[in-house]
Amino acid sequence: MMKENEEQLILCMASGFYPTNITVTWKKWTQKDPQYVEFSEGVFTNCTTKNEDGMFNVTSFLMLKPSLEDNMTIYQCVVWHKSLPTSQRLNFTLTMIGSQKSAYTLKYVFLCAGIILVIVLILSIFWKQVLHQTNTLFSILKAYSRNTQIDTRE
Numbered sequence: 001m002m003k004e005n006e007e008q009l010i011l012c013m014a015s016g017f018y019p020t021n022i023t024v025t026w027k028k029w030t031q032k033d034p035q036y037v038e039f040s041e042g043v044f045t046n047c048t049t050k051n052e053d054g055m056f057n058v059t060s061f062l063m064l065k066p067s068l069e070d071n072m073t074i075y076q077c078v079v080w081h082k083s084l085p086t087s088q089r090l091n092f093t094l095t096m097i098g099s100q101k102s103a104y105t106l107k108y109v110f111l112c113a114g115i116i117l118v119i120v121l122i123l124s125i126f127w128k129q130v131l132h133q134t135n136t137l138f139s140i141l142k143a144y145s146r147n148t149q150i151d152t153r154e
Ligand SMILES: *[C@@H]1O[C@H](CO)[C@@H](O)[C@H](O)[C@H]1NC(C)=O
Pocket: 019, 021
C-alpha cells in the first residue's frame, strides 16, 4: 500500500545459488496493458556476492514512486537460474491510498473557511455593538456635561 508520490524501495533477493550466473528482471501488469511487460526504469541490480561456503547472493532493487494511475498494478520479480526448472516469479499488487487523503484535505479546507467566516461575522456584530455603545456613551456624556453646565450656571 502506497500514497501518491511516496517513494519505496522494493527488494528481490536470491541467495545460496551456484554457479554465479543468474538473471533477475522485473515485469509489470497493468489494466491498460494486461500482460507482463519487462521494464528497467527504477531498477538496480547489485553485483553477486560470494558466501564463505562458495554460494552466491544477489539483490535487485526497485525504486517505486507511483502515481494514482499505477493503482492495482502487479509487479513481478523474475529470477532465472540454471538450477531452477522454470523461472521463479514473485508478485505483489500495488494499492494506492492517495485519493482518501486529498478528500480529507478538501474537507478540512471547507471546515476552516466556515470557522473563519463565523468568527468574522461574530466580530463584525460585536464591533457594531461596541461602536453603538460608545456612541450612546458619548451622547450621555454630552447630555450630562450640558446638564452640569446648566447646573453650574444655576
Ligand atoms: C554466464 O554468463 C555469461 C554472459 O552472460 C556467459 O558468457 C557465460 O558463459 C555464462 N557462464 C555459465 C557457466 O553459464
